Amino acid sequence: MEIQYIKSAEEFEQIKKENEFLVVDFFSEDCPPCEKLAPIYEKMATIFPTVKFTKIFRQGLRPLAELLGVSGSPTVVFFKSGAIQEERLSGEIKENDLVFILEKLSGASAEEIKTEDGVRKTDLCIIGNGPAGITAAIYAARYKVDQIMVGDLAGGLMTSSHKICNFPSQTEISGMELSQMMADQVNALEVPQINARISKVEKNSTGYLLETTNGDQIQTKTVLLTAGTKHRHLGLPNEEDLVGRGVSYCATCDGAFFNNKTVAVIGGSDTANTASLYLAQVANKVYQVYRKGALRGETAWIDQIKENNKIQVIYNTEVIGLSGENQLEGVVLSTPFEGNTVLKVDGAFVEIGSEPDLSLINQLGLATDEGNYVITAKDQTTNQSGVWAAGDITNGSNNFRQIITACSEGAIAAQNIFEYLQRKK
Template sequence: MKHKTKDNIHNLIIIGAGPAGLSASIYASRYGIKHKIVGALLGGQISETHKIDNYPGMEDMSGFEFSQKWGNHAKKYGVEILPELVEKINKENNIFSITLANNNILQARTILLATGTKKRKLNIIGEKEFIGKGVSYCATCDGFFYKNKIVGVIGGSDSAATATLYLADLAQKVYLIYRKKELRAEPFWVNLIKKNSKIEVLYETNVVEILGEQKLEKIKLDKEYKNSKELDLDGLFIEAGSDPATEYFSELGIEMDEGGYIKIQKNGATNVLGVFAAGDITDGSDKFRQVITAASEGAISARAVYNFLKTNKK
């Protein structure tokens, strides 16, 4: 199968360069489907992670190194990865037109949506104003700026737990602030948190306001901690979960579940002919959103694309 057909229409465009998109690309290449990837961040979410240590065969590796290895593996087969954002997709006469942020338009017979999720904002008073001035959504990216400082992390999931542990290596003190009675992160992380003397967990507590002059100086809590509802901080990391990144294909009429995740069949096909999806953006893999499941869905979808193109040969 050719990368571009005579009419300049690609057989496949993969949108997303995370584990799902890169794994799909490796399989697509090996099926002989020459294709392109459009993906803003090589490696996806895992590239911004401090460490990954649960992917078989890749022990205790930084998220950045892990992502580079995957990117290089996909590129070994000659795929071009465009580091661009997709803004819009529409479909006419069974051809998809994919509009990029740089105004280029790619056309394709099939598309594979692998754009994962994006970090949820909490809309706390002051949150928006202090983004980049003390409020961050990425501990690995910004943690360095808080060496020997006092920081807070909001959340109770695996990503909140790993961000907290990472920050504890750098900061003087880390408050993990969670609205429930118990953290919901893996027990492995919870044990490490409990053993770390730099970390204090404030359970059943919400942050209601972020305060400061030029930059974040303190936060207001909805209940007292050491006789005050105010807590002095240098930085606040928000790890409050994620939502699927789906706005750009709203015109396609793709079926989603109540949480906004794409409904897929066992082979990664969606309800729209020629559209496949893989990874964190789908309702697949029992919603167990991990690198290993994203990679698996990517591989399965690439095979489905191959079968689809074979059956619908032009």
């Protein structure tokens, strides 16, 4: 929609009356931040068709500006049903802030830079916004690669870690906090992002056409797959029925509901070990059931488990059943424990690792190893030209799946994609 220049106070009153959503940019001449804002403002006018975009030369309508409390340029003020809104922007105005207020004002979501056919075009689409995706986006942003990141949880799987102690610069931090810090960094770089997942992939002559679960379409020259892994389930017949009724896959999410109760943690990796330690702070008693004879992972966690008198590890035992109908009552063990095959618990936390989701891997035609991890080369390329993979979803970094190695793979991929795009130019 065209931007209207308002020349008089009467004209302003008229427009204010006629438009449900109105935005006014007070500008001045010889004003660098005003000039910087101009193209962004024009773009917004195309993105938000239900909003009326206007401009007022501040020095030309000074009384009106003063009436609205506008004393500097540029200042953008917003009106809804004729009423001025609390939010306003001035000085160095960022596109993200403008989008945020316009979305709030109009209730519409920014269908950013859609081309006429409704397909958004980009050079790089990063699928996933965990540490691998975010690091790649940070590097790509600094290489000025035209990119978009699609993901539904900034931080990914690490958001469910209650304590991270092996990420340099952070002596001890929760997964949620570290995720937020990473998200803040990528947001500050103004990386375009879509809060969704990719549901459909189609290869074509110029790259890949991707469709999000929101229905957005993206035509991209290159793809970086950082979709990570999902929690593995036990695969027991009544498992799904008991989810939320005692069975959980996220100790940090659900642990608090088992205050002073008895719980089981199933598994023996770092994730299971940290879940036990976290739950021991809440629950009365934690049984950790593991199929092998010794816990694996970081010795520091294992030592803490051994010292914690609330945690009892049951070794060489598998969980082969779940008892209870509408509420979990116990877990059935492969080997009796203290004479009983059913271990009575109020909650069972399944921490038996995670595995890649094959749907996107298959749609992209990527080669995988026996564990369904995407086979990547040292430069994070895959068997498909134009497709890279990084993070937990790959067999890279010697199969050592950590936040730091995911970041590393993301950085390597971004640099390699940048070089690839340069060569293609």
